[in-house]
Amino acid sequence: MWTMPRPRNQAERRAQLIDAAARAVVSIGATAVKLRDVAEEAGVTPASVLYYYSDLQELFSAVFEHGAATYFVLRKEAIAAAEGPVEQLQACIRSGVPWPGKGEESTRLLFELFPVALRNEAVAQAHRLFFDRQTELYRRILAHGQDGGEFTLTGDPRALGRSFVALEDGYAMDLLVGAATAAEIESRLFAHARTVTGNPAFG
The missing domain is CATH 1.10.10.60 (Homeodomain-like)
Known part of the structure; x- marks a missing residue:
C-alpha cells in the first residue's frame, strides 16, 4: 500500500x-x-x-471545488493563448472536450461528483458557480466577436454561452458511456459554433 x-x-x-x-x-x-x-x-x-x-460529504465538496478550479484555469489559459474571437472560441471549445488522458479523467471526476450536488448544498453551489464561470467565458468571446463584426449571433451572447456549456455536458456523457469520441464531440461543437456565429471558419 x-x-x-x-x-x-x-x-x-x-x-x-x-x-x-x-x-x-x-x-x-x-x-x-x-x-x-x-x-x-x-x-x-x-x-x-x-x-x-468532518465527513465524506465535506471532502467531496473540497474535491469538486479543486477539480472545477483546475479545469477552469486550464480553459482560461487556452483562451488567453489564442488571438481574436474565432481562435478564442475554437480554443474554448477544444479545452472543454474530454480528450483521452487528463482531460477525460478530470471530466469523469466532475461527472462522478454531480450526483453529490443533489444532496449537498455546498457542492450544488460550487457546481452552479462552475457552470456560470464557464458560461461567462463563452459570453465574452461571443460578444467580442459580435462587436468586431466577425460573428453574426443568432441570440443573446449569454444564452448562447449557456447552450455551449450544456452541450459540452451532454456530449461528455456520450463519451463517458462510449457513445462518442472526443474528436466527434469537437466536430459537433464546431458545427454548433458555425450555426450560432454565422462564421464559416468553424467547419
Missing part, C-alpha cells in the same frame, strides 16, 4: 487527501466510495481523514 508522505502543514495534508479522494472517486465512483477507501488510497487511517474533514 502506498503511504502518504508526512506533510509539512495542514494545507498540504488537506491537498493530499483531496488527491487521494479524487483517485478513489474516479476508480470506484462517488456513490460507492467509503471513508476507508479514501484512507487506504491516502495511506492513512480513517480517523486521520476525519481529523481534517
Whole structure:
C-alpha cells in the first residue's frame, strides 16, 4: 500500500487527501466510495481523514471545488493563448472536450461528483458557480466577436454561452458511456459554433 508522505502543514495534508479522494472517486465512483477507501488510497487511517474533514460529504465538496478550479484555469489559459474571437472560441471549445488522458479523467471526476450536488448544498453551489464561470467565458468571446463584426449571433451572447456549456455536458456523457469520441464531440461543437456565429471558419 502506498503511504502518504508526512506533510509539512495542514494545507498540504488537506491537498493530499483531496488527491487521494479524487483517485478513489474516479476508480470506484462517488456513490460507492467509503471513508476507508479514501484512507487506504491516502495511506492513512480513517480517523486521520476525519481529523481534517468532518465527513465524506465535506471532502467531496473540497474535491469538486479543486477539480472545477483546475479545469477552469486550464480553459482560461487556452483562451488567453489564442488571438481574436474565432481562435478564442475554437480554443474554448477544444479545452472543454474530454480528450483521452487528463482531460477525460478530470471530466469523469466532475461527472462522478454531480450526483453529490443533489444532496449537498455546498457542492450544488460550487457546481452552479462552475457552470456560470464557464458560461461567462463563452459570453465574452461571443460578444467580442459580435462587436468586431466577425460573428453574426443568432441570440443573446449569454444564452448562447449557456447552450455551449450544456452541450459540452451532454456530449461528455456520450463519451463517458462510449457513445462518442472526443474528436466527434469537437466536430459537433464546431458545427454548433458555425450555426450560432454565422462564421464559416468553424467547419
